[in-house]
Amino acid sequence: MTDFLIIGAGPTGCALGAYLRKGGARVTLVEAVEHPESVVGESMLPCSRVVFDELGLDTTGFLKKHGAVFCQGDDSVRFDFSEAEDPVYTHAWQVQREIFDIRWRDVAKAHGCEIVYAKVTDCNVSEGSLETTAGTLRGKRVIDAGGRSMWLSQRLGLRQGDLRLKNSAIGTRMTGVRQLGLDQPGDITICSIPGGWIWIIPFGEGVASVGVVMSPSCPLTGSPDQRYAGALALSADARSRLADAERIFPWRGLQDFTASSTTFHGPGFGLCGDAATFIDPVFSSGVLLGLCGARMMAPALLDGSDAALDAWQATYREGGGIFRKVIDHWYCGDFMTVALAPPRLQKPYFRRGIVSLLAGDVYNPARTSPRRMADRMGELAAHLRTMSSAPQPTPDLDEAK
Numbered sequence: 001m002t003d004f005l006i007i008g009a010g011p012t013g014c015a016l017g018a019y020l021r022k023g024g025a026r027v028t029l030v031e032a033v034e035h036p037e038s039v040v041g042e043s044m045l046p047c048s049r050v051v052f053d054e055l056g057l058d059t060t061g062f063l064k065k066h067g068a069v070f071c072q073g074d075d076s077v078r079f080d081f082s083e084a085e086d087p088v089y090t091h092a093w094q095v096q097r098e099i100f101d102i103r104w105r106d107v108a109k110a111h112g113c114e115i116v117y118a119k120v121t122d123c124n125v126s127e128g129s130l131e132t133t134a135g136t137l138r139g140k141r142v143i144d145a146g147g148r149s150m151w152l153s154q155r156l157g158l159r160q161g162d163l164r165l166k167n168s169a170i171g172t173r174m175t176g177v178r179q180l181g182l183d184q185p186g187d188i189t190i191c192s193i194p195g196g197w198i199w200i201i202p203f204g205e206g207v208a209s210v211g212v213v214m215s216p217s218c219p220l221t222g223s224p225d226q227r228y229a230g231a232l233a234l235s236a237d238a239r240s241r242l243a244d245a246e247r248i249f250p251w252r253g254l255q256d257f258t259a260s261s262t263t264f265h266g267p268g269f270g271l272c273g274d275a276a277t278f279i280d281p282v283f284s285s286g287v288l289l290g291l292c293g294a295r296m297m298a299p300a301l302l303d304g305s306d307a308a309l310d311a312w313q314a315t316y317r318e319g320g321g322i323f324r325k326v327i328d329h330w331y332c333g334d335f336m337t338v339a340l341a342p343p344r345l346q347k348p349y350f351r352r353g354i355v356s357l358l359a360g361d362v363y364n365p366a367r368t369s370p371r372r373m374a375d376r377m378g379e380l381a382a383h384l385r386t387m388s389s390a391p392q393p394t395p396d397l398d399e400a401k
Ligand SMILES: Cc1cc2nc3c(=O)[nH]c(=O)nc-3n(C[C@H](O)[C@H](O)[C@H](O)COP(=O)(O)OP(=O)(O)OC[C@H]3O[C@@H](n4cnc5c(N)ncnc54)[C@H](O)[C@@H]3O)c2cc1C
Pocket: 007, 008, 009, 010, 011, 012, 013, 030, 031, 032, 033, 040, 041, 042, 043, 044, 045, 118, 119, 120, 121, 145, 146, 147, 148, 149, 151, 169, 171, 211, 213, 254, 257, 272, 273, 274, 275, 278, 281, 284, 285, 286, 287, 288, 290
């Protein structure tokens, strides 16, 4: 019998397994898909690198990502990760998931995890048993790191859909994608359109992941090709970048992907990564949250007490909560109002706060700017909108009580 049975050998499951092995535990990962596919989750954030480095992930060949470009109407703005508050890491990578996920499995194996290729079909967490297509497996605790289906959370009645975010997405891979003057090679581009946004994640040599996220208010309808064409019609910037692009992969559709679990642990089980909670992808936070969640969860699991797991859960939720607040600001337009503030109205903390968020610096209590920006972005955006009629001094978050 193993100590920890982990459902899913994605980035979260492999990182969790590797950290648990470092702590001396026996770990078995159960993975349904032997050959990883080109799934979404391709744009990494710099603060994930602490986990990459600690566990020895091979990043050879991935395109370095130094920043992000946001476009809306005729305006665009670029943020460079070097502008964050006291940055430790100033770049991340854009990763093809079919390669990235294999490398995570290599990490897990190098740390001594066993990987069983089988689909989990049933479980009894109080007995620590999993029914799989390869037979029954037993462990002292079952952890679900099996991704957005939130399989265990659903079974235990813990999954709660998000009341405000009911989005859907289509995504593919394209060739012939252009970068424009403002971009540095490797930047992600996010183009805001009414009720949604377009992502362009370059992998080099004109190849990129391209997709459209649509909220219920988004006017796009029809087949994926029709929705994509409709999205391009709404964004001159995306049109320029994708004018000569050709689709090389089939469209994938995803929907209603924002949800969370009422608790992330209980007798005999734990949940981590998307299997515990997934917010919206606009800030590419998914893999970062899963990896940081795994890094913090491993010592709590090794401790084994409810107090340790409660403390982990509170910290894990708080980091995701910072992104969650800014995602609301994205969908109501406040984020772009602040991001595109004219230079005469800007203060250094605008960019510092935004870039620290974009870098994923949400688990370091010493970094105050992401929290402050998340808490006060609405107020700042409202102020900026009124400036044209009645100019007033821009509030200073650094002096905020
Ligand atoms: C439209 C969209 C765009 C996104 N873009 C980004 C982005 O740019 N950057 C980013 O960081 N995140 C992004 N994400 C989120 C990202 O995809 C996830 O947060 C990330 O993949 C979570 O990693 P994970 O290891 O928790 O789960 P997963 O990567 O989903 O891994 C779960 C693993 O569990 C296995 N599994 C599932 N069920 C079973 C079972 N029953 N038995 C055995 N094995 C099983 C699966 O095969 C898989 O290998 C995006 C999400 C969406 C919806």
